[in-house]
Amino acid sequence: MERIILIKYGELTTKKANRNLFISKIYEQMKELLNNYDVKITKNRVRMFIECHDKDLDEVVNIVKNIFGIHRIVIAYKVKTDIEEIEKNVLNIVKNTEFKTFKVETDRADKSFPIASMDFSKQIGALILKNIPNIKVDVHNPEYLLKIEIRKDYTYIYSKEIAGLGGYPVGIAGKGLLMLSGGIDSPVAGYMAMKRGIKLECIYFESPPHTSPAAKEKVKKLVSILSTYQASIKLHVINFTEIQEAIYKYMNHEYMITIMRRMMYRISEKVMHERNSLVLINGESVGQVASQTLTSMGVINSVTNVPVIRPVACLDKLEIIDIAKRIGTYETSILPYEDCCTIFLPKHPVINPKLDKAIAYEEIIDYETLIDHAVKNRETITIELNQKPFDL
Numbered sequence: 001m002e003r004i005i006l007i008k009y010g011e012l013t014t015k016k017a018n019r020n021l022f023i024s025k026i027y028e029q030m031k032e033l034l035n036n037y038d039v040k041i042t043k044n045r046v047r048m049f050i051e052c053h054d055k056d057l058d059e060v061v062n063i064v065k066n067i068f069g070i071h072r073i074v075i076a077y078k079v080k081t082d083i084e085e086i087e088k089n090v091l092n093i094v095k096n097t098e099f100k101t102f103k104v105e106t107d108r109a110d111k112s113f114p115i116a117s118m119d120f121s122k123q124i125g126a127l128i129l130k131n132i133p134n135i136k137v138d139v140h141n142p143e144y145l146l147k148i149e150i151r152k153d154y155t156y157i158y159s160k161e162i163a164g165l166g167g168y169p170v171g172i173a174g175k176g177l178l179m180l181s182g183g184i185d186s187p188v189a190g191y192m193a194m195k196r197g198i199k200l201e202c203i204y205f206e207s208p209p210h211t212s213p214a215a216k217e218k219v220k221k222l223v224s225i226l227s228t229y230q231a232s233i234k235l236h237v238i239n240f241t242e243i244q245e246a247i248y249k250y251m252n253h254e255y256m257i258t259i260m261r262r263m264m265y266r267i268s269e270k271v272m273h274e275r276n277s278l279v280l281i282n283g284e285s286v287g288q289v290a291s292q293t294l295t296s297m298g299v300i301n302s303v304t305n306v307p308v309i310r311p312v313a314c315l316d317k318l319e320i321i322d323i324a325k326r327i328g329t330y331e332t333s334i335l336p337y338e339d340c341c342t343i344f345l346p347k348h349p350v351i352n353p354k355l356d357k358a359i360a361y362e363e364i365i366d367y368e369t370l371i372d373h374a375v376k377n378r379e380t381i382t383i384e385l386n387q388k389p390f391d392l
């Protein structure tokens, strides 16, 4: 018997054009993520099928589990749509399965099959009862639920369904630029944005020699973990040293972080436009630190008119940590490499900054030139799934 992976899409694909786009985005991700495997992927409007070597099956399922837009994943036996074939194979399957109560559910997707779904379930149920001793039918709470999905040429027989991640396929909403530090919050924010169908590019600000090469490797590693969910991700590395040193040298230290973050937003906006992204995404969380009071957020955000999404804004730190652990970024995020913000941390950052003051301080330097220079000289790295090694 041949095994096959059967994919059930999310249930939200109502409009026909949207549905096609939805499916093709899942298909695209799948092709890229399974690039290293010998697989055959076919799709129709309700299902996608992956055929692969038996030895690869578990690994392939594990990769597919991380594709957004998939509702359920099933490992099914594929047999010819033929009553005798189906019966023979069902018996083979149930003989190798331990259970006391069971139920058969048939879905006759091909109406040219001569027996109606309910009748066929009864027929197969009777066959199982006749061949396996000491078992009973339980239609309400069966220990073993056998599903038979009858399609035109082939029929799929399966039991266990694996939950997919849900959400929307990456890319369906367009592109977004994630401000990615080495911390816990921003990778989680990126994951949540991807789940809504946003295809990510990332931007990271470093300040060498104040920040080390290891800090950058850590960010690359985080991107590679996020590429479990999006096959290939671009990372823009901005050299922020000149700007940060100028802020440190010339500006009121209380406003250092406010102004630094205003510069980050300005740079991010420029990169976002250059890359045809539609939105900025970051890991700000209300009230976590001085720069994340609502007043601070307002003063910082006022440098731009582009939409900024903050997926973790209203989560507690513990909730963010839970997600970070689940998606696999936590262990990397807590590695102790310095961040460009922590190095230039003032003793008393202003908690309620004033916009006019921030503007007055900023104007001491010709930041437009510095910003253009930083954007122009950025390094862009493409990081692929499971890319290794990182120098940590």
Ligand code: ATP
Residues within 6 Å of the ligand: 178, 179, 180, 181, 182, 183, 184, 185, 186, 187, 203, 204, 205, 206, 281, 282, 283, 284, 288, 289, 291, 292, 339, 340, 341
């Ligand atoms: P994180 O855990 O993501 O580092 P945080 O709680 O440390 O966040 P901040 O340092 O105030 O908070 O940063 C808020 C957000 O600003 C980050 O989540 C990230 O999106 C962005 N950010 C901060 N530092 C950088 C950086 N060096 N490069 C890119 N983005 C940054």
Ligand code: MG
Residues within 6 Å of the ligand: 181, 182, 183, 184, 339
């Ligand atoms: Mg941080």
